[in-house]
Amino acid sequence: GAVVSQHPSRVICKSGTSVKIECRSLDFQATTMFWYRQFPKQSLMLMATSNEGSKATYEQGVEKDKFLINHASLTLSTLTVTSAHPEDSSFYICSGWSGLNTEAFFGQGTRLTVV
Amino acid sequence: DQQVKQNSPSLSVQEGRISILNCDYTNSMFDYFLWYKKYPAEGPTFLISISSIKDKNEDGRFTVFLNKSAKHLSLHIVPSQPGDSAVYFCAASARWAGGTSYGKLTFGQGTILTVHP
Numbered sequence: 590g591a592v593v594s595q596h597p598s599r600v601i602c603k604s605g606t607s608v609k610i611e612c613r614s615l616d617f618q619a620t621t622m623f624w625y626r627q628f629p630k631q632s633l634m635l636m637a638t639s640n641e642g643s644k645a646t647y648e649q650g651v652e653k654d655k656f657l658i659n660h661a662s663l664t665l666s667t668l669t670v671t672s673a674h675p676e677d678s679s680f681y682i683c684s685g686w687s688g689l690n691t692e693a694f695f696g697q698g699t700r701l702t703v704v
Numbered sequence: 705d706q707q708v709k710q711n712s713p714s715l716s717v718q719e720g721r722i723s724i725l726n727c728d729y730t731n732s733m734f735d736y737f738l739w740y741k742k743y744p745a746e747g748p749t750f751l752i753s754i755s756s757i758k759d760k761n762e763d764g765r766f767t768v769f770l771n772k773s774a775k776h777l778s779l780h781i782v783p784s785q786p787g788d789s790a791v792y793f794c795a796a797s798a799r800w801a802g803g804t805s806y807g808k809l810t811f812g813q814g815t816i817l818t819v820h821p
Contacts, residue, residue: 595747621804625811632708632793632811633748638804646804682747686807692738693807695747 591617593685595696602673602703610668610699612683619685622666623693624658627680636681639666673703707731708796710812718820723781725815727794730775734796738809739768739779742791751792752779784819791816 592615602608612622621640625633637653639645639660647653655677657669666685670677680700686693709728717723725739735756740748754761754768754777761768767780781788794812798805 593747598745621807623804623808630713630813632706632813633809635808635810638808640804680745684747684807684809686804688806692750692753693809695740695749698745698747700745 591615591685591687591691591694593619593683593694593696595683595699597699598697599700600702602701604674604703605672607669607671608673608701610670610681610683610701612666612668612685612696614664614685614687614694617685617687617694618663619666620663620688621686621693622658622660623684623686624656624666624668625682625684627682627698633682636668670701673701675703677701678703705730706813707734708794708810708812710792710794710815712815713813714816714818716818716820717784719786720783723779723784723788723817723819725779725781725792725794725817727777727779727812728775729777729796731796731798731810732775733798733801734810736797736799737768737770737777738795738797739766740793740795740811741788742793742814744791748793781817784817786819786821789817789819 645658660666684693795809
């Protein structure tokens with residue numbers, strides 16, 4: 590399957606700081622990038638959908654000013670958690686989709702811990 | 705509102721036996737279903753999928769069954785191997801809606817499968 594590279598895999602940050610997570614589609618053009626979050630022992634919950642070159646669409650209950658998503662190119666999307674708080678500690682995963690008749694492919698995920 | 709449910713948090717089977725993982729959904733708009741395997745601190749890996757126009761799809765040791773009237777699907781793994789031990793997620797999408805709905809997934813809570821040697 591296609592490859593989506595997500596970095597960093599693990600990050601610890603202080604409360605009040607911002608953290609940027611990158612997702613790159615290595616061998617295909619991801620016209621759409623989906624961002625999910627998984628809390629312990631829970632399912633992956635969709636946070637937002639971003640299309641290359643346009644503003645992201647956020648799911649209900651997700652603060653767009655807190656979770657900034659940029660999808661400036663067909664191979665790179667970033668999620669920035671601004672002014673992080675301990676309750677933002679979670680596992681964040683992206684998935685890239687080429688828009689063709691294929692599956693979306695997931696990155697490796699980022700474990701964020703806010704202390 | 706949990707639209708996709710995996711009611712068994714865990715399943716333990718003996719190597720060589722069949723593993724059956726179950727999933728129920730409530731949203732009638734879903735028309736495409738997928739199973740993913742996930743290891744801790746890694747992203748999900750696609751296993752197998754099924755369209756709502758089918759009731760069975762098979763790929764090697766993995767078979768997915770769909771019962772639309774019951775809004776239920778199951779993943780059968782036979783024979784089970786210790787390397788199959790992981791968390792299995794059921795996911796659904798509404799591809800008929802087109803656009804980004806094609807890749808947008810709603811996940812169940814996951815089932816931890818342990819296959820004992």
